Amino acid sequence: MTTTTTSATQALADDFRGDLVSPGDPSYDEQRKVWNGSIDRRPALIACCTGAADIRAALAFARRTGLQVAVRGGGHSFPGHSTCDGGILIDLARMKGIRVDPVRRTARAQAGVLLGELDRETQAFGLATPSGIVTHTGVAGLTLGGGIGWLMRKYGLSIDNLISADVITAEGELVTASEDANGDLFWGIRGGGGNFGIVTEFEFRLHPVGPVIYGGPIMWPMEKSPDLMRFYRDWITGVPDDLTTAVMHRWIPPLPSIPAELHGRPVVVVLACYAGSVEDGELVVAPLKAFAPPVLDMCTPKPYVDLQAMFDPSFPHGRWYYTRSSDVSTLSDEVIDIAAARGMAITSPYTSYPIFQLGGAISRVSPDSTAFGARSSGHTFNFVGVTLGPDGFEEQRQWVRDSWQALEPHQSGVYVNFLSDEGTDRIRSAYGATTYDRLKDLKQKYDPGNLFHLNQNIRPH
Template sequence: MGTATVTPADLSGLTNGFRGEVLLPGDPGYEQHRHVWNGAIDRRPAVIARCAGVADVIAALHVARDTGLTVAVRGGGHSFPGLSTCDDGIVVDLSPMRGTRVDPAARTVRAQAGVLLGELDRETQAFGTAVPSGIVTHTGIAGLTLGGGIGWLTRRHGLTLDQLLSVDLVTAGGELVHASEDENRDLFWGVRGGGGNFGVVTEFEYRLSDVGPTVLAGPIFWPVEQTAEVLRFYRGWIAGAPEDLGTIAGHRRAPTLPVVPPEMQGRHVTVVFVCWAGDPDDGERYVAPLRRVGTPLLDLCRPKPFVIHQATFDPSFERGWHYYFRSCDIGPLTDEIIDLFADHAARIRSPISSFNYFHVGDGAPSRVDDDATAFSGRHATHTVNINGNALTAEEHAAEREWVHELWDALEPHGVGAYTNFLMTEGEGRVRRAYGEEKYGRLQRLKTLWDPKNLFHLNQNIVPA
């Protein structure tokens, strides 16, 4: 697709007083900044507005309305289906907005929308605190928070959006508003799970929790042939587990990393990743039975700084690889699901494809009333993410096929969906993810705050 052109007059609102950087096709830096994390996404926007502050965001949205350009909003650029960029439109790029301020006395942190998870952790861990977030440090806080936010600390401290105290948001009309439990309360309900449907959030205020700085954490690997045995033990071991225990179970081929013995690299494995958020000695006692199941190939679960553990998955999700995901929430691991996982784990071809399931049940999220936020899925046991990844476009078709084979088998067991893990799957899938009652409330909010659907590159709530 050719890139749309815009005139100097069209961009007068950006070129006059814009503190950030305006990039057009052919400009130095355009090629660098048009690319996003998922290498399978190749878009050529007409304008990239790299915003330095709120005034720049307002100016970019004014230009979008005046010209009719499609709007994409980018924080960390980790949107799986590439919804943080577009062809022939304007990318409102928040990535230069990286300010973070911790208030240790109030136990809060303010972070601008371009901040990445690793950057937020670095600032908060200096005070022995953290905001529960995701599992890849180069993910942006903005999209993660607005869609939910699950990770190592979910069972102990809740979803990322459960830590929100307030947001600053620029509306479709270019107005800066504040939303919290005391101000624009309905909007605050909607942004906690409703994604970027209502405006551009420029700053987040979070509540902090005591974490680390040392946690008992890391992966334990078994040969894929022991998958059923390991998962049947795992099912009982996590049932009623202390909330300090966060786990992700998964299947892949052992990565080519220095910590993995050369003879094990490339072998099909089943993995349980552990993060014990409480006293490491208590964690050692709880994890001990897991270490004795079957015949582990490699045990890397040990005390380490929380910020080190947070980067565990980084080598598995590098920028520029080709990604294709499918996801659903499920209940407890039935024998049928375990057998299904064991079968498909042995079929993984790519050295970087995997499927993982986050244990989110029976913890802090379930103690929040389901109607308190727009997020749906508080009572699921696991969130499954199937990752069909490839190093090149040529290899990607086969990985997409493998994803759909597993997805087609698993989907009948689904009990919901996590919107942050959805691809572009249509309005029906979004409706099912929220449920009709919540979708209806979100639709009314959308109609109030963005009646013309300016912000539609997301898991879109269609105005009524």
């Protein structure tokens, strides 16, 4: 750091309750790590905040010094937007407060809360709010981009269950965003990502879920993918909104719960979550199970928190991840043939790609009521190339690019949380032209200097 920055850091330390971690500090290398091991960046300063006052102090420091700002909740940004080189990393991980009101069926969660932590508290009362699919994901980043997960077809996206949020703006002002207060900001943070400020706390609507729910994966040999997906396409046209599913192509992972002789076998998987009674779930999923004898059937009654965690072993911290994503309107024969071929081309035991079923409650929300831009999509593809480290990573990146390009003629948009660094045109395609222009106007109002630009950035000019 320069002498000026060093003196400013001392001034920040005098007004900061959390920890300030700099290069050379014993914990620096551990503190700068993010979930995606392929991201290796070195902030000039990591500000581990304990509350809104620390965040405001860190932002004031950034304005004084001109350092760029990165904001980290759970640190799950695929392209590494939750860290930076040479700037200040505002780390919210210590802000873990959760308050559940089982009478009003609401929960308040601070910005450092992870999905599994929120589920644990709400499930103590048989309640849940729609969230994501990996429990060590941060509530903040997931929600601000939309929030797809296992309850979405019945109860909507995470943003559809957001009641209010406390936001610190680029100028350090703490404001509440809700339907009744700063409604324009409330519209924008529901899908517009971290472009407009730092959310310190979220208030969610809760729903009766679990504690036991019917769901899990059913696996068939990979070569059955074309026939299975055509069956699946027809079957889901008649299922109730209580059911959310995804199709995944991958090799069977070496988990203790899976017989060793099946480890590494290429499979096509249908994952299911039925957000109703176990008995009704069994009846709805029965036709799928009768399609053909599966390699492995783990779709059974289980605690909701276990179902929420079923992807955790496949996406741990420290592996190298690269992703490209796109939505499609329907699983046409051409799309199914592409999906099956890309599954057969997988060469890493860690690489996979889910195809999430959308629709239901998602599509019943007016498209202009939030900034989320994919209300009418039928399915989301997320091609994820994964390795343990740098060895073989370029090969998996190429598999992802080839897969995305094969699907490109059939694309109908993209989920912003699954974007890599792909440029303004792709960000625009995530929202559509009308919503994107409205987001630009909002950015001009709340962050005209683009202080919050390490995100899927909506430029103010």
